[in-house]
Amino acid sequence: MASYLESEPPSPGESSGDESQGVEATRICEKMKLNQRLAAKELVNTEAKYVHNLQLCASDIRSHLHELPQGDLDVIFSNIDDIIKVNSRFLKDLEKAGSEEEQISLLGNLFLEFQEEMENTYKVYCACYNQALALVETYRKVPKLQKVIHDVITALVPQACASGLSFLLVMPVQRVTRYPLLLQKILENTPPDDEAYEALQRATRAMQEVNSNINEYKRQKEIATKYNKLEHLTVRERLARINTHSISKKTLRLSQLFKQEAGIVTRTEDREFDDLEEKFHWVALCVNELKSNVAAYLDHLETFLRIKPYECDLEMEGGAVQQYCCFTRDLHLLVFLEFKQRLERLVYHPLHHLSKALLGPQNLIKKRLDKLLDFERTEEKLAEMGSMTYEEEAIRHTYQALNSLLVSELPQFNQVAIQWLGQILNTLMALQRDLAQQVLQRAERELGQLPHSHVSDFDFRKLIEDTLDKTSAQLQSFCQNFQKVLPVPVRQPLQPAAERQVQALMSKYSPSKLYQVTSNISGSGNLALTLQKGQIVAVLQDRDIKGNTSRWLVDTGGYRGYVPAGKLEPYQVVPHDKPSMQSGSGDGFKFLPVETPRSSTHVAMPVFQVVAAYPFVARSNYEVSLQAGQSVTVLERQDKKGNPEWSLVEVNGQRDAFKNIILRRGP
Amino acid sequence: MSWIPFKIGQPKKQIVPKTVERDFEREYGKLQQLEDQTKKLQKDLKKSTDADLAMSKSAVKISSDLLSNPLCEQDQEFLNLVTALDTAMKRMDAFNQEKVNQIQKTVIEPLKKFGSVFPSLNMAVKRREQALQDYKRLQSKVEKYEEKEKTGPVLAKLHQVREELRPVKDDFEAKNRQLLEEMPRFYNSRLDYFQPSFESLIRAQMEMFRGQLAMELEIQEKKP
Numbered sequence: 001m002a003s004y005l006e007s008e009p010p011s012p013g014e015s016s017g018d019e020s021q022g023v024e025a026t027r028i029c030e031k032m033k034l035n036q037r038l039a040a041k042e043l044v045n046t047e048a049k050y051v052h053n054l055q056l057c058a059s060d061i062r063s064h065l066h067e068l069p070q071g072d073l074d075v076i077f078s079n080i081d082d083i084i085k086v087n088s089r090f091l092k093d094l095e096k097a098g099s100e101e102e103q104i105s106l107l108g109n110l111f112l113e114f115q116e117e118m119e120n121t122y123k124v125y126c127a128c129y130n131q132a133l134a135l136v137e138t139y140r141k142v143p144k145l146q147k148v149i150h151d152v153i154t155a156l157v158p159q160a161c162a163s164g165l166s167f168l169l170v171m172p173v174q175r176v177t178r179y180p181l182l183l184q185k186i187l188e189n190t191p192p193d194d195e196a197y198e199a200l201q202r203a204t205r206a207m208q209e210v211n212s213n214i215n216e217y218k219r220q221k222e223i224a225t226k227y228n229k230l231e232h233l234t235v236r237e238r239l240a241r242i243n244t245h246s247i248s249k250k251t252l253r254l255s256q257l258f259k260q261e262a263g264i265v266t267r268t269e270d271r272e273f274d275d276l277e278e279k280f281h282w283v284a285l286c287v288n289e290l291k292s293n294v295a296a297y298l299d300h301l302e303t304f305l306r307i308k309p310y311e312c313d314l315e316m317e318g319g320a321v322q323q324y325c326c327f328t329r330d331l332h333l334l335v336f337l338e339f340k341q342r343l344e345r346l347v348y349h350p351l352h353h354l355s356k357a358l359l360g361p362q363n364l365i366k367k368r369l370d371k372l373l374d375f376e377r378t379e380e381k382l383a384e385m386g387s388m389t390y391e392e393e394a395i396r397h398t399y400q401a402l403n404s405l406l407v408s409e410l411p412q413f414n415q416v417a418i419q420w421l422g423q424i425l426n427t428l429m430a431l432q433r434d435l436a437q438q439v440l441q442r443a444e445r446e447l448g449q450l451p452h453s454h455v456s457d458f459d460f461r462k463l464i465e466d467t468l469d470k471t472s473a474q475l476q477s478f479c480q481n482f483q484k485v486l487p488v489p490v491r492q493p494l495q496p497a498a499e500r501q502v503q504a505l506m507s508k509y510s511p512s513k514l515y516q517v518t519s520n521i522s523g524s525g526n527l528a529l530t531l532q533k534g535q536i537v538a539v540l541q542d543r544d545i546k547g548n549t550s551r552w553l554v555d556t557g558g559y560r561g562y563v564p565a566g567k568l569e570p571y572q573v574v575p576h577d578k579p580s581m582q583s584g585s586g587d588g589f590k591f592l593p594v595e596t597p598r599s600s601t602h603v604a605m606p607v608f609q610v611v612a613a614y615p616f617v618a619r620s621n622y623e624v625s626l627q628a629g630q631s632v633t634v635l636e637r638q639d640k641k642g643n644p645e646w647s648l649v650e651v652n653g654q655r656d657a658f659k660n661i662i663l664r665r666g667p
Numbered sequence: 668m669s670w671i672p673f674k675i676g677q678p679k680k681q682i683v684p685k686t687v688e689r690d691f692e693r694e695y696g697k698l699q700q701l702e703d704q705t706k707k708l709q710k711d712l713k714k715s716t717d718a719d720l721a722m723s724k725s726a727v728k729i730s731s732d733l734l735s736n737p738l739c740e741q742d743q744e745f746l747n748l749v750t751a752l753d754t755a756m757k758r759m760d761a762f763n764q765e766k767v768n769q770i771q772k773t774v775i776e777p778l779k780k781f782g783s784v785f786p787s788l789n790m791a792v793k794r795r796e797q798a799l800q801d802y803k804r805l806q807s808k809v810e811k812y813e814e815k816e817k818t819g820p821v822l823a824k825l826h827q828v829r830e831e832l833r834p835v836k837d838d839f840e841a842k843n844r845q846l847l848e849e850m851p852r853f854y855n856s857r858l859d860y861f862q863p864s865f866e867s868l869i870r871a872q873m874e875m876f877r878g879q880l881a882m883e884l885e886i887q888e889k890k891p
Contacts, residue, residue: 279738279741282736282737282738283738285736286733286736286738289732289733289736290729290732290733293725293728293729293732294729296725296728297722297725297726297729300718300721300722300725301722303718303721304715304718304719304721304722307711307714307715307718308711309708309711309712309715311711312704312705312707312708312711313704314701314704314705314708314857314861315697315700315701316857316858316861319858319862319865320861320862320863320865320866320869321861321862321865323865323869324865324866324868324869327869418738418742418745421745422744422745422748425733425748425749425752426748428729428752429751429752429755429883429886429887432755432759432879432883433880433883433884433887436876436879436880436883437880439872439876440873440876440877440880443869443872443873443876444873446869447869447870447873450866450869450870451862451866452866457870457874460867460870461769464773464863464866464867465773467863468773468777468863468864471777471856471859471860471863472777472780474856474860475780475781475783475784475856475860478784478849478852478853478856479783479784479787481845481849482784482787482788482790482791482849483787483790483791484845
């Protein structure tokens, strides 16, 4: 019986179901085709409208907003022109297709063709979109400019006036995200056996890929900006950022670092990145070193410019001195000053900016290391547990984004930095060249007026040497002349009372110890005497108890005390009845050659100790005065020219330790 | 040159005529100013040459630090550039050193020698002043005795004092005359003395920059 039911032939309803199935299938097929066509048409139409609006925005609206600064307009509209170009071409190709069927088969391939271009243009626009929005927002707050924007938009795009510029700017962002959706709709309504199916499928996937790439790119850019901003935080802001979350984050990182250092955990080696980082480090080192060296050079230049030898006044009109002063003043105030300013502007400031630009990447590299530690921790966890929380996924993504950003951008940065450095160095050399040229120009002019301009450098040097030798000899003679204005030891005849005092002193001490006070001495302190000028005293010791040789112990005949040695002069006792001997007639001396080979401390030649029989008055620097009975030591029996009438002797008891004199000897 | 001390109608202490004294003051004043200026010039020149040397030394540091950076090993172009800069700086330093030596020899040394005459001059002027004081003192003594009653002992004293006075007066006169002769001569000698030095100063600068420019142009031509 059961089989009765089964073996029954298909009921008429079923056969009609077959039929209806076929009709159904066709209907569905028709519907699908219709939907497909509609979707395709929607795509094409919206594309046309989109491009039209874009052009409106870019050309008309932007050109009317000339009240805004160009820089801001660039930020707001960013690379909208590129987008227009790409999409216009896309639209044109789309409209080339004749029938609708052709269009659909064209669609897929066209998208694949344009995929890369679209990705490159849209990713730039989308990355800048936030910034553009922020700028528009700030303009909204400025009523006057906001009104201008509003008016322009109302005139050109009436339906958008309510939301303002932001409505228009969001169009590309919306469009690129719609492509996958539109394509999906067409795909749904395309039978799999359709020739265009495969292309459409690939196109849909391609556009989805484009969108995710744009997202990734945007995220990278955002990370870079975020960490770049960090360096501008003040201390207070930094402190405010410390909370339990950040502390725990940092502690975890630290522990990871320790684990690596201890070898518990292997460190991820990234050769490529390490090389890049090393190069970056060298670049940074180079820039900073150069900057500080140039700063030092500028300092020295400034010091040099502050010194002004040309401001001397030797009361010499004209001539080389005047020329020199003018020349050097010009150099300092014009040529060197200009050199310094150019150096600052063209070398130091660029270096300074370059150095600042280095801070961003440096910060990012630091952050990457931190994120790497986090990443490695999550890797561990992944190995252990096989899954991650949402947070951990985020950490991984951050690290990967940062890493890929650095790897892609650092080489370029290094390259640009090195190029910049090269240019700066070239500038430095060019500046030196210019300086030399300018100085020479002026110097050549001056040289023409100098007396020896035709003389070569080498000859001039010889000439100068000779001249200087001559003038030096001249100076010597001046010096000697002035020295000849010598004190003729003026002996004033003494008052009788003083005379008696001198006699008293002479009876106690040898005449060589007698000194005369040359100027009034006022004593202060221990045992210091107060003496008048002209008083005669006898020196007991040429140093005081502390060994100070500028204070001598003297005896005035009544008192004893200390006086400054500088105010004492050796005194010659002259018997009254002897006229002063200035004429230098032959005075005889009788020698009592006492040949006690007195060992004179310095002179290692045979010396005699002689006693002067008669007094002698010196007439010049090279002669010394003697008193009768004064003992002297003969050092040489002849004078320098071999004249036996004069001898070189050494006299003790003078204020100077040795006074070599020429002594006239009699027969 | 003899001047007679006026006893009648003049203040007692006036023994040197105002004109002579004024001349002396003027000449000495000029020389004092010259002394100050030469000292200042000498100091400034020394400081200037020191600063000059410091500058070129720091320029050499710029290029040698660059040369020691590892970037030079990696980038051939950079290396060429830095080597060129280094050569330029080092040669400039050599030129500069030579210039400073030349200046030292032909300007600063002579200035020093010139300045060394002044101490002797000042001593001589002091001694003249001393002699003048002695002279004045004795002169006033003579005048004092002359005014007294001409008694025997007074006359004897007067004679004695006059005897004392004479050598002192001669001494002062001699000193005064000598200085009045020598000072203007010395002052005028500065013209002949300084001109060559300053000429040498300008030429030394020129020599250096000429050499430097030639070298730098040579380096520039060598570059590709």
